[in-house]
Amino acid sequence: MGLRASFVTQEMSFARRKAGYSCDVTYCTNKQVAFDYLRDRLILTQAGGELRRRLQASTRGNQDELLLRGLCFAIVDEADSVLIDEAGTPLILTRRVDRPQEHTFFSQAFGCAQALKAQRDFIVESQTRQLHLMGEGQERIASVLKGETILGRAESRFEELVRQALFALHLLQRDRDYLVAEGKVQIIDGNTGRTMADRSWERGLQQMVELKEGCPLTESREQLDRLTYQSYFRRYLHLGGMSGTVAEVEGELRTTYGLRVRPVALHRPCIRQVLPAKIYKHAQEKWQGVVREVQQMQQQGRPVLIGTGSVAESEQLSQMLQAAGVVHQVLNARQDRAEAAIVASAGEQGQVTVATNMAGRGTDIPLGPGVVELGGLHVIATCVNDAARVDRQLIGRCGRQGDPGSCRSILSLDDQLLREHGSILWYRLLRSSLLTSVPGRHRFMARLFRSAQSGCERRHKKARRALLQSEEAMNRLLAFSGEAL
Numbered sequence: 227m228g229l230r231a232s233f234v235t236q237e238m239s240f241a242r243r244k245a246g247y248s249c250d251v252t253y254c255t256n257k258q259v260a261f262d263y264l265r266d267r268l269i270l271t272q273a274g275g276e277l278r279r280r281l282q283a284s285t286r287g288n289q290d291e292l293l294l295r296g297l298c299f300a301i302v303d304e305a306d307s308v309l310i311d312e313a314g315t316p317l318i319l320t321r322r323v324d325r326p327q328e329h330t331f332f333s334q335a336f337g338c339a340q341a342l343k344a345q346r347d348f349i350v351e352s353q354t355r356q357l358h359l360m361g362e363g364q365e366r367i368a369s370v371l372k373g374e375t376i377l378g379r380a381e382s383r384f385e386e387l388v389r390q391a392l393f394a395l396h397l398l399q400r401d402r403d404y405l406v407a408e409g410k411v412q413i414i415d416g417n418t419g420r421t422m423a424d425r426s427w428e429r430g431l432q433q434m435v436e437l438k439e440g441c442p443l444t445e446s447r448e449q450l451d452r453l454t455y456q457s458y459f460r461r462y463l464h465l466g467g468m469s470g471t472v473a474e475v476e477g478e479l480r481t482t483y484g485l486r487v488r489p490v491a492l493h494r495p496c497i498r499q500v501l502p503a504k505i506y507k508h509a510q511e512k513w514q515g516v517v518r519e520v521q522q523m524q525q526q527g528r529p530v531l532i533g534t535g536s537v538a539e540s541e542q543l544s545q546m547l548q549a550a551g552v553v554h555q556v557l558n559a560r561q562d563r564a565e566a567a568i569v570a571s572a573g574e575q576g577q578v579t580v581a582t583n584m585a586g587r588g589t590d591i592p593l594g595p596g597v598v599e600l601g602g603l604h605v606i607a608t609c610v611n612d613a614a615r616v617d618r619q620l621i622g623r624c625g626r627q628g629d630p631g632s633c634r635s636i637l638s639l640d641d642q643l644l645r646e647h648g649s650i651l652w653y654r655l656l657r658s659s660l661l662t663s664v665p666g667r668h669r670f671m672a673r674l675f676r677s678a679q680s681g682c683e684r685r686h687k688k689a690r691r692a693l694l695q696s697e698e699a700m701n702r703l704l705a706f707s708g709e710a711l
Contacts (some may be wrong), residue, residue: 311613531604551703
């Protein structure tokens with residue numbers, strides 16, 4: 227078509243990235259282009275504006291320091307994941323600062339947090355993932371400030387670090403929110419199940435998790451600029467995208483980005499079988515039920531893909547399958563480098579793959595010889611995610627392009643979503659023996675899961691809307707600021 231196309235990655239030199247962005251069509255990750263935009267914005271800020279930067283460049287004879295030519299047209303793959311699920315993800319451009327004395331400051335705040343007790347000094351809200359200090363807790367923090375020399379730091383900063391330490395101790399879970407590999411804490415992306423080696427938590431939270439896990443403390447970082455995906459993609463003159471699970475968020479895409487959704491008919495009719503869910507009281511019963519289902523499918527020779535909610539759950543299930551003599555592969559944040567090879571073989575006859583829910587998203591799992599005649603790939607979902615779209619994305623690994631396939635949810639009343647977002651009354655009633663013999667009990671359970679999921683989706687949507695309004699208000703305030711003379 228006479229168009230020049232290229233791609234951009236982090237490993238490229240400045241000159242190669244600039245050449246990539248100069249093409250008519252450029253392929254890159256949303257993170258890459260957003261951070262390059264932040265770097266360009268920082269250069270413009272330091273130069274005092276676009277006109278002054280051009281004048282300085284012309285007088286000095288320097289080459290253009292900017293990477294991007296502007297935000298004209300973006301086409302976003304997996305649009306609902308980027309524009310909705312990751313909408314509030316802050317992209318923070320930082321630089322390292324040498325403050326070795328802060329390590330003692332972090333240790334003092336962490337030790338103070340360890341001495342505080344739940345319900346007496348602070349309250350944990352699992353639904354909103356928030357911590358609230360009570361009066362006694364604030365008094366204990368104040369007593370620490372009076373009894374020790376806190377490196378001349380302000381009381382408010384010390385209290386903030388104590389809150390971060392409490393968050394690390396009581397709300398962040400190893401192998402669910404982060405991994406510890408080679409003595410380093412690596413954040414797990416909740417949307418993809420992969421590690422984000424180049425990201426870290428801000429405002430001391432990273433160091434608090436490192437203290438919790440006994441890892442060496444990383445250097446402090448100073449924030450230079452920040453931006454959310456929600457704010458970034460709204461800056462494009464033209465914006466579009468695609469996803470197989472975007473219909474549920476059509477309203478939010480319209481109000482936030484001004485985008486309308488157009489459905490595209492399937493290339494071939496979908497013949498996937500959605501089997502009735504199995505719901506157990508306790509998690510151990512659920513995992514035993516998963517092992518039995520896998521063994522049944524293996525007897526038929528069908529490949530099985532099992533989606534789990536965390537790295538820890540995938541490894542627990544792997545141990546149970548190994549004890550049952552089931553040969554399988556595990557795909558989670560620890561094996562993300564081998565993802566392509568594992569996904570490529572997941573459709574072979576008799577293959578069993580245990581994976582975090584988002585592993586292999588957007589990838590066709592090719593069916594091996596003879597698998598179509600056996601019924602195709604069988605997918606087992608072992609948890610209900612925060613959004614129904616994510617559940618459909620896992621189910622969508624089977625029955626693609628008109629191939630046969632089947633899926634089933636195997637759940638328990640111990641699942642995290644139900645504990646944190648479900649109705650307490652119904653939860654306790656179903657856990658009791660009162661409804662054991664009631665006809666249609668599983669329908670009540672399934673309805674409880676759907677209700678908890680809907681409530682979680684509403685809370686996330688409300689949080690995204692509040693963040694957008696906050697950013698818009700901040701931009702209006704900044705519009706009245708001027709350069710100091």
